[in-house]
Amino acid sequence: MRLALFMPSFGDGGVERMLVNLAGGLVERGVQVDFLTRSRKVPYLDRLDARVRLIETGKSGRLSVQPAMCRYLREARPDFVLCGKDRAAQAALLARRLSGVPFELVMRPGTTVSERVARRGFIKRWRAFRLIRSTYGSAAAVVGNSEGVVRDVQMIAELPDARMHLIRNPVVTPDLAAQAAEPVEHPWFALGEPPVIVGVGGLRTQKGFDTLLRAFAQVRAQRACRLLILGEGRLREELQDLARELDVAEDFALPGFDQNPYRFVARAGLFVLASRWEGSPNALTEALGLGAPVVATDCPSGPREILAGGTVAPLVPVDDVAALAAAMNQVLDNPGDAQKRRAAVAEYTVETCAARYHALFEKILWERR
Template identity: 40%
Template sequence: MNGQTDPPRLALLISGLGLGGVQRTMLTLAGGLADRGLAVDLLVPDDRGPFRDQVPANVRLVNLSRWWLRLPVIRTRKRRKALLMAPAVAAYLRRERPDALLSASHYVNLGALWGRDLAGTGTRLVISQRTQLSVAITNSKLPVLHRRPLLAWLTRRYYPRADAIVAVSDGVADDLAAVARLPRERVQTVYNPTDVNYIVRRAAEPAPHPWLEDGGPPVIVAVGRLAAQKDFTTLLRAFAHVLERRPARLLILGEGGLRPTLEAQVAELGLGAVVAMPGYAENPFSALARADLYVMSSRYEGLPGALIQALACGCRVVSTDCPSGPAEILDHGRFGRLVPVGDAPALAEAMLAALETPPDPQRQRERAAQFSVPRAVDAYLDLLLGDEAVNFRQTAG
């Protein structure tokens, strides 16, 4: 360890401080670890971004930026930046000598593995898979001819070198073990931490849209990037079916490249008066707390944080049974209806049924509490500190 009186130092490596579920959950985890008395460094290849002001005060932000990471062909490409930051990671490990390093997402994991090898420090390294590796391989944009086989080969070649491997859901763990050809027992599931107390505080803030307070028809809320993964095209078709049976309004909070396509679909379906897409909401919790229903229409996920956040806000929920996470979060339908991916009629029926079901906010909040920060922090302490975790807990009291 660092010394008899110094607390263990942990480093968490992420792709940056841009908007995203990985960033939000890793910031929550970093704060939770620091609150336990650990010295925590958050490593990023660029310290700019919307989430910079959300870095906990007791966490040290370390900018790994180097001249090559600022080149135009690299700085805007998250994948390339993650793979090419290995020398900067190595320099940090040699200089700071943390007790352990935790990395998040497959490209960052590879950068961490290569950085640890370059450093030659033997730093304990825990890598975490945040989404389905098989889907990531399909969507790979590595700038080489055979990019999909290459990403699969890289994970098979280097992932086994990690001291521990984490997945954020059992579904992600199963997929990772199969694709990376790892023994399933090598991959441990640790659910992402959700700061329920923070969500409840922010939920009391003013609503981000007037529909949520005007006493009109029910408001259905969806949250996420306007991207193919979230499949808002199916949600819009399903919502059109809902309107055939009852009045309602749909509020989609998020921004992304598919905005023109979705706006054209709204116009084509004649939904302009009852669908609003006001953009990214810094505080979606105030909307979820006032919504009549939260709907997640994703094609794939890892462990969808917005679904847990909706439960924490006491909201009724409907979700696609996509790989991976929704079935685990909702306990296979006990806490919200699950429907097949891409099935607009089934999604519409589930939405209609949910709107007719009496809400039970306390039950939903109790379910969200199963994904608490203390549980995640305890699990990561064991993985990062190994046998020393027991000594640290005893010393910390």
């Protein structure tokens, strides 16, 4: 069995990390895995299993990537091409027509699509949904990472139950604990310093870091603590301005993107997910896997499933500053059971997820025969 993981446009987000993890899990099971992306000089690829063949396409646009993609398809003739982003799938489908190589497309949507496009105008939403129906309708299987994502995509793409599958994100890796044990030189984590509240993610509207910052200001008014957000994005200046406006700038830090956020999360007094929407939030799952105390918004989709309706850790309404601040204070006072948090994400191991993808691929091949 040969699988191509096709991610021509590669960033520093959760989809990219999950595909790198999945590649390693599948090659361990004997699948021949090729990883196609524009350049090897991007985050996370240094963690790619040495048995995975890394292929640079040199281009990432739907049309510009075609020569490299068609050449690869004719040479390797993969059974499957798995895409984590819609634009990659559109490029792959075009390459299938141009090359004549009949691979099976598998889609892996990583977020709640309806929430992602909800703020667009009517015409743009209609175009987005129309494109999703066309792209996902051409897939042999669609794999959502949470029940909410599966329901959302199925509703938009109008797909039958048989084409929809739920497989969790391969988040809890064998080396997660080792990465978390690496040293942290930031002075806030020195012995005797106030607890550090940590957030992880791109500095964009989806992640709700403005709400987290406002809630932090309320918590900071009652106790000594600090807020550190690991990530980069276009809202950096806005968040810094808001911190000054709230008079908490001295206790707020934006160190930027870090390839190993786990060493910070493992030492945090509290990890907070303040997102407005997600698919299945990897940062929250990783924090739980490390046993860190957490608070999360009850956003679509994922946190409610991961936190078992709030029995594992507090869930608060999206954009409710007072509720978030109250939950943060509660967990700082009483962090709860770390072992219970670790047990909540037992289904999110690389081994479990790779086994389920492998079984799905075998089923599709058997049905094709």
